Amino acid sequence: MNGNSITIIIGGGIAAYKSLELIRLFKKAGARVRAVLTRAGAEFVTPLSVSALTGEPVFEDLFNLDDEAKMGHIQLSRAADLIIVAPATADLMAKMANGLANDLATTLLLATDTPVLIAPAMNVRMWEHIATKRNLATLRADGIMTVGPDEGDMACGEFGFGRMAEPDAIFEAAKAALGVPGPLDGKYIVVTSGPTHEPIDPVRYIANRSSGRQGAAIAEALARRGAQVSYITGPVSIPAPKGVDVIKVETAAQMFDAVNNSLPADVTIFAAAVADWRVDGAGASKIKKQKGELPTFTFAENPDILASISALPKKQRPKLVIGFAAETDHVLENARAKKKRKNCDWLLANDVSGDVMGGTNNQITLISDSGEESWPMMSKNDVANRLAEKIMKALTTP
Numbered sequence: 466m467n468g469n470s471i472t473i474i475i476g477g478g479i480a481a482y483k484s485l486e487l488i489r490l491f492k493k494a495g496a497r498v499r500a501v502l503t504r505a506g507a508e509f510v511t512p513l514s515v516s517a518l519t520g521e522p523v524f525e526d527l528f529n530l531d532d533e534a535k536m537g538h539i540q541l542s543r544a545a546d547l548i549i550v551a552p553a554t555a556d557l558m559a560k561m562a563n564g565l566a567n568d569l570a571t572t573l574l575l576a577t578d579t580p581v582l583i584a585p586a587m588n589v590r591m592w593e594h595i596a597t598k599r600n601l602a603t604l605r606a607d608g609i610m611t612v613g614p615d616e617g618d619m620a621c622g623e624f625g626f627g628r629m630a631e632p633d634a635i636f637e638a639a640k641a642a643l644g645v646p647g648p649l650d651g652k653y654i655v656v657t658s659g660p661t662h663e664p665i666d667p668v669r670y671i672a673n674r675s676s677g678r679q680g681a682a683i684a685e686a687l688a689r690r691g692a693q694v695s696y697i698t699g700p701v702s703i704p705a706p707k708g709v710d711v712i713k714v715e716t717a718a719q720m721f722d723a724v725n726n727s728l729p730a731d732v733t734i735f736a737a738a739v740a741d742w743r744v745d746g747a748g749a750s751k752i753k754k755q756k757g758e759l760p761t762f763t764f765a766e767n768p769d770i771l772a773s774i775s776a777l778p779k780k781q782r783p784k785l786v787i788g789f790a791a792e793t794d795h796v797l798e799n800a801r802a803k804k805k806r807k808n809c810d811w812l813l814a815n816d817v818s819g820d821v822m823g824g825t826n827n828q829i830t831l832i833s834d835s836g837e838e839s840w841p842m843m844s845k846n847d848v849a850n851r852l853a854e855k856i857m858k859a860l861t862t863p
């Protein structure tokens with residue numbers, strides 16, 4: 466990022482401390498960073514720590530002659546290649562959406578013609594409030610870019626969407642916004658995710674507890690690093706990852722077709738919890754209850770998508786075929802056997818006997834031909850980032 470100049474506006478939220486790490490990432494990458502601290506932001510991080518990291522004076526006050534002498538606010542609004550608002554509080558978003566300009570940060574945002582990226586951070590109820598949704602829609606329509614928020618435990622003790630995106634995710638989003646080529650530029654990756662629904666009749670189906678969170682996080686982590694990603698997902702209720710091509714399917718058979726239609730690819734990652742069986746002969750009419758009679762179903766086996774892609778001839782086979790092993794018992798033993806059976810390059814084993822399925826954390830053991838490595842329990846976003854880094858290395862080492 467040598468030669469890039471970033472202005473970061475730090476709003477007043479508990480996530481402000483993460484903005485210090487963000488500044489560090491930009492500086493390490495060679496960018497120039499100027500920081501604006503709102504009055505509320507200064508309650509959470511000190512001007513001194515911000516200034517020590519940027520190596521520049523910190524701008525705080527619209528009416529401060531010293532600040533204006535360092536750089537006029539209009540100039541400051543134009544001096545960057547990208548303005549980042551992190552954390553973007555509900556209040557800052559509301560002001561931006563309505564064009565208010567009653568302090569240095571908002572005046573700068575109204576006076577600028579520079580691209581703006583916001584990293585929202587707030588309590589889950591505030592994030593889900595209709596007013597915030599309206600403001601977000603306005604900001605997006607105005608061309609403001611967003612990254613996050615993530616789902617997880619919040620400082621206020623609640624759980625849900627509203628946690629600010631992690632600094633590395635904001636950093637990658639900023640690079641994409643600046644057009645800095647990502648390490649996975651030119652790579653095409655297919656990711657399957659979520660459950661499949663296998664119909665019993667037109668109104669009933671068999672499903673599983675997969676939320677699709679891990680697959681979505683992986684797809685987004687790869688896209689942020691510049692990969693072109695096809696994200697083939699079964700029915701889920703989580704938002705689609707940003708920057709990917711979304712292909713929605715319902716059944717395992719449709720997922721199988723969608724994967725095959727997406728090839729050739731450099732990498733394929735099978736994070737979906739695919740149903741092993743479908744109801745044979747599921748019909749077009751609803752099964753009616755018959756007094757004293759219980760329905761019986763016969764099952765047919767679904768295609769094993771991962772195994773079929775692993776078995777492709779070398780010329781058509783992706784360079785890296787990655788599967789998951791969701792296990793409840795004898796996790797490693799079963800996963801090792803699964804890797805052999807499915808013949809994939811890497812297998813990410815996870816224990817789903819607890820609340821991993823549907824939850825936000827995951828504990829992975831990566832099994833490859835060169836050995837096994839066990840990762841600590843971490844968020845699904847962190848698993849995604851770690852996997853993306855490993856894929857980058859694998860694709861760049863001969």
Ligand code: CTP
Nearest residue numbers: 735736737739767768769770771788789790791
């Ligand atoms: N998978 C697939 N197609 C299927 C079944 C599974 O592509 N029909 C992939 C999953 O996406 C995952 C891996 O295979 O990457 C292992 O899935 P898992 O459900 O753990 O294994 P199963 O093959 O279903 O084996 P078992 O039910 O015996 O554990």
